[in-house]
Amino acid sequence: MQVAEPAVPLKRLKRIGKLLYIFMFAATIVIAALDVAYGEIGDLIVTIPIAVMLALALFTERQQVHIPPILIILTIIVFYISLGAGILYDDKSINLVSSYLIGVVTGLLGLIIIYMLLRTKPGMRNESTSLVSLMVMSTSLSIFYLIKIVQYYCMSAISSADVISLDALMMESVMAILGGGTVGLLYYEDNKHRLFKYTLGSFLEENAEILGIEGSERESIMRIISGGESKNLEFKSTLRTNLATGEIDKRMEKAVLKTIVAFLNSNGGTLLIGVDDSGDVCGVDLQNFESKDKMNLHFTNLVASQIGNEFLPYIKTTMVDFDDKTVIWVRCDPCPWPVFLKEGKTETFFVRTEASSVELTGMALIKYVNNRTKKGSRKKMGA
Numbered sequence: 001m002q003v004a005e006p007a008v009p010l011k012r013l014k015r016i017g018k019l020l021y022i023f024m025f026a027a028t029i030v031i032a033a034l035d036v037a038y039g040e041i042g043d044l045i046v047t048i049p050i051a052v053m054l055a056l057a058l059f060t061e062r063q064q065v066h067i068p069p070i071l072i073i074l075t076i077i078v079f080y081i082s083l084g085a086g087i088l089y090d091d092k093s094i095n096l097v098s099s100y101l102i103g104v105v106t107g108l109l110g111l112i113i114i115y116m117l118l119r120t121k122p123g124m125r126n127e128s129t130s131l132v133s134l135m136v137m138s139t140s141l142s143i144f145y146l147i148k149i150v151q152y153y154c155m156s157a158i159s160s161a162d163v164i165s166l167d168a169l170m171m172e173s174v175m176a177i178l179g180g181g182t183v184g185l186l187y188y189e190d191n192k193h194r195l196f197k198y199t200l201g202s203f204l205e206e207n208a209e210i211l212g213i214e215g216s217e218r219e220s221i222m223r224i225i226s227g228g229e230s231k232n233l234e235f236k237s238t239l240r241t242n243l244a245t246g247e248i249d250k251r252m253e254k255a256v257l258k259t260i261v262a263f264l265n266s267n268g269g270t271l272l273i274g275v276d277d278s279g280d281v282c283g284v285d286l287q288n289f290e291s292k293d294k295m296n297l298h299f300t301n302l303v304a305s306q307i308g309n310e311f312l313p314y315i316k317t318t319m320v321d322f323d324d325k326t327v328i329w330v331r332c333d334p335c336p337w338p339v340f341l342k343e344g345k346t347e348t349f350f351v352r353t354e355a356s357s358v359e360l361t362g363m364a365l366i367k368y369v370n371n372r373t374k375k376g377s378r379k380k381m382g383a
Contacts, residue, residue, distance in 0.1 A: 024076050025055065074199075078105050092168075099172040102147075103140055103179020110139030111183060111200050119216050121204050121318065122196070133184035140180025144173070217320045221327060224270060225279045229355045232269040234259050237276045239299065239328065241285035248288060257306050257341055262350040262357035263332035264307075264314055264339040265372075269352060274327035283325025292319055292326060299328065306342050311335060338369050 028051045078101040081094070114135050115122065148169065187196070204213060229235055236256055242249035256273060263269035274284035289295040296319060303315060316331040340347035349365050350357045360368055 075105050096175050099175035100179040103176035106140040106143040107180035107183030110136045129188050133188040136184040137180045144176040235275040236273045238285045261341045262352045264335040266352040268334040271330040281322050
């Protein structure tokens, strides 16, 4: 009975979201009419695409391309401010603020475009965060100028329309650069991408098949499997089901968590759950969960409760489908602090040795932690 409870607020949220879309669609039509009435024909280059975006969100099942609602809402709010400033106030300070916000939105769009071209998800190919940040700023500015160019020629076609001055264009460009730069800076600082979960992450997740990301992920996993188990790679057939008995077994979960802890305490590594010891894709035990989302939530809760929430940023998890089978792809970065597996009041420390996870205790544990701390300090000092 308890698992059915979240369905009610979810339906309510969907209804609220639809009402919000209807309101924004109606407001967009009104703004378009005001554009025409006030001779701001150039702004239609912004208003019309937004009306189309809202119409698609309202009147289609979004079976082809899913646009994250938060991105739609943010985009529309920003452009409402921009268009409203031009029609009702023509205030320079509001125009500068709207240019900055437009830079933020085009920065997010630039981030999505970059990963669409890469056909991957953040962190999968160890891409340079500084290079991606620079590309975000460049793409953001390109989109901004594309909008301004179309607006310029639309307004120039009307003799009565005022064309924006060069000084105003330069100031708006500077604010747009700052907006796009803000997105690039946030991306650079948060290389675990938690800030972009409901924009970039949601878009790539929902459209993985259309963008060819799923095929790329499958190919990557098969290349990884071909190398066999090693110090930095381990296979697990199941998440929590004992394959010998067919029953849920906490020891299976412990084996998974032990490997993750060992990777975090060593040089990092990859864990593939749903791949047997011989390297065959058998699929994770999805039958014991209501859905993949429930399985993902269970896995996250396991890590949070028995390893620690503070270590989640060092662990990237992706679920990849192989026809009717699913593999959980876990990538662990080396953690600068000691990580323990918690079982009640007991805490255990594991490291990777060859192709296995080994428990350290006593002086061996103290020496390992001290040596790792010293290495981390020297690396930080540039020694």
